[in-house]
Amino acid sequence: MKDILDQFRLGHHDFDSGKLEGFEGLDPYDLFELWAKEAINNKELEPNAFVLSTVNSNGQPSSRVLYLKDIIKKQFVFYTNYKSKKGEEIAGNSKVSMLFFWPDSSRQIRIEGVCTRVDSQISDDYFNSRPRGSKIGAWASHQSDELTGRDELEHRVKMYEEEFKNEVPRPGHWGGYQIEPLSFEFWQGRPSRLHDRIIFTSSKGLWDIYKQNP
Numbered sequence: 001m002k003d004i005l006d007q008f009r010l011g012h013h014d015f016d017s018g019k020l021e022g023f024e025g026l027d028p029y030d031l032f033e034l035w036a037k038e039a040i041n042n043k044e045l046e047p048n049a050f051v052l053s054t055v056n057s058n059g060q061p062s063s064r065v066l067y068l069k070d071i072i073k074k075q076f077v078f079y080t081n082y083k084s085k086k087g088e089e090i091a092g093n094s095k096v097s098m099l100f101f102w103p104d105s106s107r108q109i110r111i112e113g114v115c116t117r118v119d120s121q122i123s124d125d126y127f128n129s130r131p132r133g134s135k136i137g138a139w140a141s142h143q144s145d146e147l148t149g150r151d152e153l154e155h156r157v158k159m160y161e162e163e164f165k166n167e168v169p170r171p172g173h174w175g176g177y178q179i180e181p182l183s184f185e186f187w188q189g190r191p192s193r194l195h196d197r198i199i200f201t202s203s204k205g206l207w208d209i210y211k212q213n214p
């Protein structure tokens with residue numbers, strides 16, 4: 001472990017992949033779209049992956065990697081099990097954060113906002129677009145519950161394969177969430193750790209914009 005920690009301490013990667021100077025836009029969604037397109041063009045690994053952070057009733061935060069699947073009416077949409085740990089935490093505290101990280105572009109986007117469930121029809125439409133195996137998995141996985149062994153999970157998969165020989169309906173405990181952003185931070189890595197940071201905060205339907213020290 002000491003060798004690994006020494007590598008961590010001595011690693012001093014410098015950033016020189018771009019800059020934020022000259023961005024004159026007034027809408028953070030425009031900059032998000034531009035960066036997302038450039039992340040795809042730069043062949044970032046899974047550019048729609050983001051870290052979702054939630055907080056439980058004791059104030060303990062937890063984070064996990066999810067996938068952005070849509071932006072509907074300027075709300076960021078993902079799908080999951082409503083009975084999962086994150087689902088329970090969102091039910092108790094709807095304030096969440098998102099973090100997109102594109103290392104090859106030396107970029108991060110932090111978003112803070114409020115998370116609510118999407119309309120059931122939106123969840124139905126997305127669920128129906130999924131591969132059959134993923135649909136069965138949504139029924140078989142009691143997400144975040146203790147699992148006695150792999151056999152238990154595979155048994156439930158076989159059970160639902162038998163039950164749903166044709167169409168697989170969306171389970172009531174599975175569906176989409178939408179995050180309404182209240183703030184954005186766009187972070188561009190720069191040399192000598194003098195990074196660019198632009199902050200957008202929502203104010204009465206408009207966006208206040210300012211730069212922040214690195």
